[in-house]
Amino acid sequence: METVNKNETKKPDSRIFRVFISGYVITLLILMILTSFVFDIIALVLFLPIVLYSRSFRLFIFGVPFKFFMSLVFSLLNPFWKIKIIKKLKKNYNPSNTILFSNHLSSLDPWTINAFWFKYNMKFICKGSLFKLPICGQILTLAQEIPIHFGKGKGGWEVKKESKENAMKLAKEYTNMNIPIAVFPEGTRSRTGKLQMFKMGFFKFALENNMEILPCALHGSNKLWTLNSLLLNKGTVYVSYGEPFRPTPGMTVEELANKTRNIIFDLIKEFPDYDPNVDQLATEFSQTREQVIHILRGYPQFHYNYTIKNFKQFNIFYKKTI
Structure with a gap:
């Protein structure tokens, strides 16, 4: 009779579990997107005169409900993903002429930030290609998020000049309406986990408009939604906020960017799953x-x-x- 070596017993394939999680979460995301799209159509029909007349109403009716539906991906409807705030903002904090700067690890990051900020209708700087997606693109257009379009440059892909100008113009309009803005100043998701160098564009904008800077640090999102993988994981995303501040008189764009980056890095070092071998400050811009x-x-x-x-x-x- 053939004996079985216990050491050779195979463990359950975690890949199967990941496939299940991926199917569940992606289905939930699709349902939330479709629900938001149907809501937009109904709102457009019912409130067409007001929609055509009032921009503030358009921003609200197409923005806040969309953000609410998207926040449900971190609700009880999804038992696989959790968010834990390590360092909270002060009680009763309200954004005022605010721009939130966060590190960028995963495609999940905008959803993570939105889970806490949907009631303020925070506007995100988004890749222009997202606006070309069926249904999702129409939703983003109606919500009037801020697109950034890329074109071929000497060293690869770079932001189109006219796109940057339009984004700054739209950001200025939202600033005047006291609508907060979210920016990922690294410009791209970190492939190594390191905090990449920051691009100066929106720090210059923040300095010129004396905006309130809100540093935000995320951790673990790249474990839930891994770069270059279609399979999702179960886990927790950690979030921390730094103390909001405004640029001091005489501060340069570089000083503002470095201060914000250092605050975010200090927040990262406080996360329970902080790894000093991975979570480091990059010393040069990463290649796309x-x-x-x-x-x-x-x-x-x-x-x-x-x-x-x-x-x-x-x-x-x-x-x-x-």
């Missing part, structure tokens, strides 16, 4: 995926077209080059 593709053209063993078609192979080589 497109920039690495540009570099790969010089490597004969990785043909350009081959790299684009074989993402797994690309990602392996990508990690070796950054």
Whole structure:
């Protein structure tokens, strides 16, 4: 009779559990998006005269309900994802001419921030490509989020000049209406977990408009929604807020950006799952995926077209080059 070695007993495949989580959460997200879209259509029909006349009403009726539906992804409807605030804002805090700056680890980050800020109709700086998605694009357009469009530059992809100007103009309009704005100053999700260098654009905007700066730190979102993976995980996202402040007289854009970055990094070090080997300050700008593709053209063993078609192979080589 053949005996079974206990050490050879296979553990349950966590991948199956991840597939289940992914199916559940993605279904929930789709339902929330469709519900928001139906609500927008009903609101458009019922309140058309007011919608056409009042911009503030448009921002409210198409913004707040959409943000509320999106916040449900972190509600009791989703038992797999949790949020825990480590450092809270003061009781009865109300944003005033506020711009929130946060680190960026995952596609989940906007949903995480929105879970606490939907009642203020906070506006996010979004990739312009999201506005081209079916249904989701129409919702973002009606909610009047702030798009950033990219075009090909010398070193890869870069923000189009006219897009940057339009984004700043729209941000200024929201500032005048006392609507808070959320920005991920790293410009892209961190592939290594390090806090990347900050881009100066919206720090200059904040300085010129004497805006209140609200530092925000996120942690763990990249474990729930991993970069370059379609499978989601169960887990907790940690959130902390720094003390809101305004630029001091004579402060430069670089000083404002560095102060905000250091505050966010200090908040990250207070998280229970902080890892000093991973959670570090980057000392140079990270290369975008497109920039690495540009570099790969010089490597004969990785043909350009081959790299684009074989993402797994690309990602392996990508990690070796950054």
